[in-house]
Each structure stands twice: as C-alpha cells, then as structure tokens.
Amino acid sequence: MKKKNLLSVLLTFLFFIFACNVNLNKSITIEDGQTVNHSLNVVNGIVRVGNNCVIKGGIRSVNGSVLIGSHTKAQDVKIVNGKIVVGDSSFFDGSLEVVNGEISCGVGTKIHGSVKTVNGGIDLTGVRIRRDVGTVNGDIVLTKASVVEGNIIIKKAKGKFSERQCTIRIADNSEVMGNIIVEDERVQVTVHLQSGGKVLGKVENAKVLSD
Numbered sequence: 001m002k003k004k005n006l007l008s009v010l011l012t013f014l015f016f017i018f019a020c021n022v023n024l025n026k027s028i029t030i031e032d033g034q035t036v037n038h039s040l041n042v043v044n045g046i047v048r049v050g051n052n053c054v055i056k057g058g059i060r061s062v063n064g065s066v067l068i069g070s071h072t073k074a075q076d077v078k079i080v081n082g083k084i085v086v087g088d089s090s091f092f093d094g095s096l097e098v099v100n101g102e103i104s105c106g107v108g109t110k111i112h113g114s115v116k117t118v119n120g121g122i123d124l125t126g127v128r129i130r131r132d133v134g135t136v137n138g139d140i141v142l143t144k145a146s147v148v149e150g151n152i153i154i155k156k157a158k159g160k161f162s163e164r165q166c167t168i169r170i171a172d173n174s175e176v177m178g179n180i181i182v183e184d185e186r187v188q189v190t191v192h193l194q195s196g197g198k199v200l201g202k203v204e205n206a207k208v209l210s211d
Helices: 003-019
Strands: 028-030 040-043 047-049 059-063 066-068 077-081 084-086 096-100 103-105 115-119 122-125 133-137 140-143 152-154 165-171 180-182 188-194 207-210
Touching: 028 040, 040 047, 047 059, 059 066, 066 077, 084 096, 096 103, 103 115, 115 122, 122 133, 180 188
Parallel strands: 028 047, 040 059, 047 066, 059 077, 066 084, 077 096, 084 103, 096 115, 103 122, 115 133, 122 140, 133 152, 140 165, 152 180, 165 188, 188 207
Antiparallel strands: none
C-alpha cells in the first residue's frame, strides 16, 4: 500500500471517530440474518457479523479483528490492527484492506475491489477478486480455483529496508488474469504454480516454480 493510501485510510478512521457512530472499547455482534442500514465502526473491539446478513455500509476497526460469516454482504472492510476472516459465498462491493494483520476468505466469496495488506498474509480459497491483490510484507495463497482478475503486486516497503522473502502459491486451478509485479527487486519472491495454477500475464522480478 502506498504511503498516501495508508494515510488516507488512517484519516478515514479519524473521520469516523469524530463524525460517526463509533463503538469505543466495545465489540459489535450482528446476529444471523440481520440487516444493518449503516456502517460498523469500532475502536478497540471486535466486529462479528453472522451468516446471511446485509451491512449497508463499510466496516472499520482501528484495533480489532472483523469476523464475517457466510452468505453475507457488505460494502468494504478496512482495519489498522487486526485480521479479516470471511466465510463462504459472501460479497463485498468494495475492498478488503488491513495494515497489520491477515486476510482469509472462504469458497464462493466475491470481492469487487482489491485485497491488500501491509504486514500480513492473504489466503484466498475459491474466491474471485475483480481488482488487485497486494501486500508489502506477507505471503499470498490462492487455492480451489480462486481468480484474481487484476494483478498481484508486492509493494515496495517504506523506510529502512530489511531483506525478506515472499511466497506466492497459486494452486488447484487458481489463476491470475493479470501480472505478478514485484516493485522492489531486493525482495526474494518465489511463485509456486501447483495443480493447474497459472498466471496469464507476465511475472516480473520473481522466480517461478511449477510443481
């Protein structure tokens, strides 16, 4: 995530803190089958959303994970510190973004935006992403016929560089329709293509291994 994008996310959180209904030091639980006509915003708390829910807004958390069940709809999810866990066949009209934490999504989930972390892995199982998948410092796994319609991007880290390795595993007939782009050549990136996994575009600055 570029510095200006990260700043934009943090400013968005501050806007919600001062301008909107925010739960401070308290978690939110949305039971199965509920429809919520507004965004869910938490500082120091967990957001739990059940199955078959509709959230007519985004979900924001400064310090706390967001746990979403199956067959649930929301606009997007953005977290500073925490993880995003999504069940099967859920739908997001926007993006899933975490600064410090992991993202994992279950079979049949569709995301019309991007999936991005700064520090944290991304695990997509049977998921379709309309835009890019990106990370600065984390591994990426695509399994069970996941599809990334955009690119996979390993972003360049800001500040002092520490040598690191990154693994991208594309397996079980999963595919990346765009390119795999490594913006920092000092990062050692290995792309594992397994069980029919493929990249339709170019692979830049990374080693490709076909298992």
